[in-house]
Amino acid sequence: MNVIVCVKQIPDPALPGALDSSTNTLKRDGKLILDESDSYGVEMALQLVDKAGGGEVSLVSMAPNGEVSGLRTALAMGAAKAVLVSDPALQGSDALTTARVLAAAVGRIGGADLVIAATESSDGYTGTVPEQLAEVLGLPSVTFAKHVEIDGSTLKASRQTEDGYDEVECPLPALISVTAGVVEPRYPSFKGIMAAKSKPVDTVTAGDLGVDPVGWAGAGQQISDVAKAPERAAGEIVEDDGEGFAKIVSFLENLKVI
Amino acid sequence: MSDFVPPVADLSFVLRRLAGVESLTGLADFADVGLESLADLLSEAGRFAAEVVAPLNRVGDREGSRLVDGGVVTPTGFAKAWQQYVAAGWAAAPFEPQYGGGGMPWVVAMSIYEMVSGASTAWALCPMLTQGAIHLLTAHGDETQQSTWLPKLVPGEWTATMNLTEPQAGSDVGAVTTRAVPQADGSYRISGQKIFITYGDHDMTDNIVHLVLARTPGAPAGTRGISCFIVPKFVLDAQGRPGPRNAAWCISLEHKLGIHASPTCVMEFDEAEGYLIGEEHAGMRYMFTMMNAARLGVGVEGVGLGERALQQAEQFAAERRQGRAGGSAEPVAIVEHPDVRRMLLTMRALTEAARAICAMTGVAIDQAHHDPDPAQARRAQARADLLTPIAKAWSTDMGNEVAHLGIQVHGGYGFIEETGAAQHARDARITTIYEGTNGIQAIDLVSRKLPMGDGAVAAELYAEIEATVESLGAAGLAPESAALAGSLATLRAATAWLAEHRSTPDDVLAGATPFLRLAGFTVGGWLMGRALLALDGEDEAFAARKRWTASFFLTQLVPQADGLLPAITAGAAPLALP
Numbered sequence: 001m002n003v004i005v006c007v008k009q010i011p012d013p014a015l016p017g018a019l020d021s022s023t024n025t026l027k028r029d030g031k032l033i034l035d036e037s038d039s040y041g042v043e044m045a046l047q048l049v050d051k052a053g054g055g056e057v058s059l060v061s062m063a064p065n066g067e068v069s070g071l072r073t074a075l076a077m078g079a080a081k082a083v084l085v086s087d088p089a090l091q092g093s094d095a096l097t098t099a100r101v102l103a104a105a106v107g108r109i110g111g112a113d114l115v116i117a118a119t120e121s122s123d124g125y126t127g128t129v130p131e132q133l134a135e136v137l138g139l140p141s142v143t144f145a146k147h148v149e150i151d152g153s154t155l156k157a158s159r160q161t162e163d164g165y166d167e168v169e170c171p172l173p174a175l176i177s178v179t180a181g182v183v184e185p186r187y188p189s190f191k192g193i194m195a196a197k198s199k200p201v202d203t204v205t206a207g208d209l210g211v212d213p214v215g216w217a218g219a220g221q222q223i224s225d226v227a228k229a230p231e232r233a234a235g236e237i238v239e240d241d242g243e244g245f246a247k248i249v250s251f252l253e254n255l256k257v258i
Numbered sequence: 259m260s261d262f263v264p265p266v267a268d269l270s271f272v273l274r275r276l277a278g279v280e281s282l283t284g285l286a287d288f289a290d291v292g293l294e295s296l297a298d299l300l301s302e303a304g305r306f307a308a309e310v311v312a313p314l315n316r317v318g319d320r321e322g323s324r325l326v327d328g329g330v331v332t333p334t335g336f337a338k339a340w341q342q343y344v345a346a347g348w349a350a351a352p353f354e355p356q357y358g359g360g361g362m363p364w365v366v367a368m369s370i371y372e373m374v375s376g377a378s379t380a381w382a383l384c385p386m387l388t389q390g391a392i393h394l395l396t397a398h399g400d401e402t403q404q405s406t407w408l409p410k411l412v413p414g415e416w417t418a419t420m421n422l423t424e425p426q427a428g429s430d431v432g433a434v435t436t437r438a439v440p441q442a443d444g445s446y447r448i449s450g451q452k453i454f455i456t457y458g459d460h461d462m463t464d465n466i467v468h469l470v471l472a473r474t475p476g477a478p479a480g481t482r483g484i485s486c487f488i489v490p491k492f493v494l495d496a497q498g499r500p501g502p503r504n505a506a507w508c509i510s511l512e513h514k515l516g517i518h519a520s521p522t523c524v525m526e527f528d529e530a531e532g533y534l535i536g537e538e539h540a541g542m543r544y545m546f547t548m549m550n551a552a553r554l555g556v557g558v559e560g561v562g563l564g565e566r567a568l569q570q571a572e573q574f575a576a577e578r579r580q581g582r583a584g585g586s587a588e589p590v591a592i593v594e595h596p597d598v599r600r601m602l603l604t605m606r607a608l609t610e611a612a613r614a615i616c617a618m619t620g621v622a623i624d625q626a627h628h629d630p631d632p633a634q635a636r637r638a639q640a641r642a643d644l645l646t647p648i649a650k651a652w653s654t655d656m657g658n659e660v661a662h663l664g665i666q667v668h669g670g671y672g673f674i675e676e677t678g679a680a681q682h683a684r685d686a687r688i689t690t691i692y693e694g695t696n697g698i699q700a701i702d703l704v705s706r707k708l709p710m711g712d713g714a715v716a717a718e719l720y721a722e723i724e725a726t727v728e729s730l731g732a733a734g735l736a737p738e739s740a741a742l743a744g745s746l747a748t749l750r751a752a753t754a755w756l757a758e759h760r761s762t763p764d765d766v767l768a769g770a771t772p773f774l775r776l777a778g779f780t781v782g783g784w785l786m787g788r789a790l791l792a793l794d795g796e797d798e799a800f801a802a803r804k805r806w807t808a809s810f811f812l813t814q815l816v817p818q819a820d821g822l823l824p825a826i827t828a829g830a831a832p833l834a835l836p
Contacts, residue, residue: 014263072298187310188302190347190360194292 001052001150003045004112005079006102006133007038007061009070010123017123023092024223026123032063034070037118039077039185041178045116046078046186048150055113056080060105062098064091068201075196076188083108087205092216099132104209106137108202114155115175119144130177140170143177261573262312264304264373265565267800268610270297273369275792276785277617282363287628291361299362303370306346310339311377318380318519319681323460325511330459330521336381340414340462348374349385349414353392357404357412364551364627365620368558372613376562379685380519384417384457386555391418391469393548394486398536403488406498407467416463421452421470421489421525422545429698431471431542432480438472438487438532448472448489448506448532451524454692458523459491459508465500466491468525470532471541478539486541487532505530516684549694550623550646556693557649558616560657560686564609567664567682572602574668574677592667601667605660607811610789610804611782612653618785619649640715644707645781651699652778654689661686700770703777704756705763716753720746723784730787738812742787745780745816752776752826759829768833769826776826779819786811 009032011017018027034042045057059074059082066086075082083105090101106115115137120127134141146165147158155174159166188196206214216222238247252258273279273296280296282288292299314335321333343349352367353359367389375382392411395404410416427433436450448470452458459466468489477483492500508523536544575593583594592598622645625638661683665672672679690696708716723746730739752773759765786808793801 069298069301073302076298076302187306187342187346189345190299190351192347193298193302194295194360196298197292197295 001049001055001113002058002111003049003055003114003116004058004060004106004109005038005041005045005074006106006115006117006129007042007059007070007074008035008118008121008123009033009061009063009067010035010121013122019226024226025092028064032067032070034073035118035122037120037122037180038074040180040182041116041118042074042077042079043183043185044148044178045114047183048114048148052150058082058109058112060102060109061085062090062093062101062105064088066203071201072193072196073188075199075201076192077186078192079199081109081200081202083202083204085206085209086203087207087214089206089215092219093214094219094221095126095128096132096220097211097214097218099129099136101206101209101211101214102129102133103136104211105204106133108204108209113172114150115139115173117175117177119177119179130175134175137175140174141176142168142170142174145176145178146182148176148178148182261570262308262315262377262566263569264301264308264376265613266297266300266304266373267797268613268804269369269372270300271789271796271800271804272610272614272617273365275796276614276788277365277621279363279365279617279621282365282621282624282628285625285628286630287361288363288624291363293363293366296366299366300369300373303348304373306343306348307370307373307377310342311374311381314339314381314519315378316678316681318378319685320518322518323511323521325459325508325521328507330461330508330511330523332460332462332521333519336460336519337462339381340384343385344414347413349388350412352389353412354396354408357408359412363621363624364554365617365624368554368616368620371555372558372562372565372616374562375559376566378519379559379563379689380517382559382562383517383520384460384462385414386552386559387420387456388414388418389555390420390548390552391467393551394469394544395488395535397547398486398540398544399488400536403533403535406494407488410465411467414463416465416467417457417460418467418469419455419458419525420545421455421458421468423452423454424450425453429695431545432482432484434471434473434484436470436472436527438474438485438534440474444533446472446474446487446532446534447529448487448527449529450527452527453524454512455508455523455525456520458521458525460521464492468506469535470527471545472532474538481542483539484541485538486535486544488535489527489530489532493531514688516681516687550619550642553646553650553693553699554616554619554623556689557612557619557651557653559689560654561609561612561616562657563682563686563689564605564612564657564660567661567679567686568602568605568609570677570679570682571605571664571667574671574679575602578669578671580669598667601663603807603810604815605663605667607786607807607815608656608660608782610807611786611811612649612656614785614789615645615778615781616649616653618781619645640710641719643710644703644715644719647699647703647707648774648778648781650693651690651696651703651774652782654686655696655775656778657686657689658683696774697771700774701767703774704766704770708753708756709760713753713757719781720750720753723780726784726787726791729791733791735787735790735809738787738790738809741812741816742780742783744820745776745783748820748823749776749780752823755827762829764830768828768830772822772825776819776822779816783812783816 049055057079062085071082117130142157144160145157146160149156318333324331351360351362355361438446470487470489495501505528509526510524512522579589583590622638622642629635665679668679671677727743790808
């Protein structure tokens with residue numbers, strides 16, 4: 001079984017992020033790390049291939065610079081190879097362009113029985129790329145999977161919903177987006193880190209893949225303004241005169257939690 | 259998210275630009291281990307330390323290890339973290355590939371250890387002690403012992419302990435009374451009590467291998483009559499699996515000032531089955547073969563704890579608002595106050611200097627063990643021998659000073675346990691004591707190490723420091739150059755005085771501790787000076803910070819050590835009771 005995982009390399013969330021004031025986009029020029037939300041997909045893929053008893057896990061990723069640190073982490077976890085679409089022209093790409101580029105990268109690897117993505121990235125939070133990617137690839141799409149099994153040529157997934165989960169089946173090949181918690185990602189092993197250095201990363205441009213237009217030119221959106229998040233309003237302090245519980249109950253009722 | 263950010267950038271800088279770790283690839287043993295992956299290795303090890311180990315630090319301190327029905331129960335999460343550590347292969351990283359190891363240089367293992375130990379010293383002690391046992395068995399075990407125990411110990415499937423101390427035999431190991439009686443089948447029966455045995459029992463693995471110092475019948479008194487034995491918690495069955503329970507029991511746990519999570523056991527051996535390592539009466543010599551590596555490990559703990567205390571103090575100082583500065587109307591973050599900045603910068607500079615000293619010591623240990631040219635290997639061994647007591651004692655003295663400054667930065671909040679600042683100081687306290695007290699290290703430095711090669715080993719180091727004095731001057735760094743020159747002159751004067759007074763050992767011993775402190779500041783100043791000269795091509799923000807700390811260390815901290823000369827050269831008389 002061959003699985004392709006879409007992974008994003010993002011600025012380290014532990015460091016303070018900054019916006020590029022000329023484009024109003026997140027600065028991504030420094031070291032990029034594997035988006036934690038993608039580590040679940042990588043782990044899921046590794047477990048499925050392992051269970052199937054053969055095949056390999058490949059990665060597709062897209063970045064405006066040639067950064068590979070995040071890909072190395074996923075390769076060190078056990079993925080076999082990667083296609084990195086690295087092209088300054090990609091700066092400003094919207095979600096649909098991203099889906100087109102990733103679809104072309106998936107096609108370049110070819111032969112995927114399953115494509116896995118996270119539900120959304122931890123730096124952009126658009127949350128639409130997996131579904132768009134499925135559409136471009138012409139694959140059935142199952143989103144928000146919190147449990148995944150493969151039974152022959154059928155995918156069985158538990159799909160997280162607001163009040164429980166749906167049990168869904170679909171034929172392979174397919175695309176799934178997985179939630180955090182679908183599996184517990186492994187830490188790269190010492191030997192895996194050593195091996196990752198020699199695993200192939202096929203670095204291509206959008207032009208190599210024949211995707212045009214990309215970047216700002218291909219975007220169906222523009223950033224018109226950026227505003228600071230509003231300061232958090234001060235909380236209300238309730239003196240407990242013996243009736244404090246009633247105020248807590250009414251507060252929770254207003255929030256519709258009880 | 260973790261409250262510990264692994265200092266990957268500084269570790270990487272120190273390894274590449276000061277210790278010259280890339281040059282180790284020129285040695286056959288390290289040619290193919292993958293040192294070109296060093297940056298990835300450090301960042302993944304750091305991530306593991308921050309995400310898996312660091313969250314155990316507080317819970318470990320609060321819960322502590324407990325003795326329940328004859329077995330030690332470690333705090334919540336300790337066992338799972340150990341399994342993850344083993345699964346990821348970190349335990350095996352520095353050891354022989356033939357036993358499943360990764361073949362990494364010791365200096366790289368120590369960099370990883372700094373991060374793991376900074377994350378949780380109490381947790382990290384378990385792999386630390388196991389490493390010592392692996393070194394000893396690799397060097398002195400016979401083929402059967404090596405093939406029996408190393409494939410389990412190297413990956414960390416089982417852990418090991420070092421059983422030296424007895425109630426009457428602490429720093430004076432020669433006073434050991436534990437007995438070992440030979441049996442017809444070639445094994446021994448070990449009986450006696452050992453104290454202060456770190457991770458002497460725990461619930462993280464399904465066997466524990468104790469290395470025990472004991473006396474055979476008729477053995478000479480003192481250190482020359484001590485032999486070293488393997489005593490497993492579970493004797494192995496015919497398939498090499500843990501079988502019958504051996505009579506090696508933890509009978510109580512110490513209540514300690516710090517490292518609460520690390521079980522410090524009183525071990526009772528009651529005719530326990532044991533196997534002699536090497537020859538009878540050679541146990542102390544075997545222990546000494548791994549002493550440099552283990553002592554360096556403790557020095558590295560001082561660095562790790564210093565880094566942890568520093569990070570916490572920096573964060574607190576950026577958030578805590580008290581007092582006004584620069585005409586501000588509102589209270590400012592306390593980091594704006596010059597005296598708080600001095601404390602933080604002192605913490606940072608001491609930590610970085612200690613890190614550099616430990617890395618230089620580590621790379622010398624690697625060269626000594628792996629350079630095929632015997633002359634080069636001997637030279638490296640001498641350098642490692644000279645630097646080891648400084649790396650151990652100065653780094654842990656500074657680790658304690660840094661952790662206490664960390665409390666001071668917190669003000670009253672540092673004195674209460676909730677902030678966690680006090681834990682770092684409590685945990686750091688043991689590091690100046692175990693693996694040879696810092697007083698013992700100072701005695702080792704002045705009475706064994708300085709006289710090596712009739713003073714030539716120290717003189718060679720001093721000549722290198724002098725070269726850096728000149729390079730700093732040539733680079734236009736006059737104040738830094740002058741400070742290092744002053745400290746070097748003091749160190750040379752102190753060394754000469756000690757050499758002249760060798761015939762009255764008490765005079766030499768009386769000045770041992772201040773001498774070690776002076777040597778630490780001078781060697782630290784040398785390496786911070788070399789750092790100033792090695793910033794070309796480094797990240798701009800990193801270079802700016804390094805200039806800041808290195809200049810501060812050289813111009814403000816190093817000169818303080820010059821004032822130690824009167825104490826070093828006063829002799830023993832002023833210490834006599836009036």
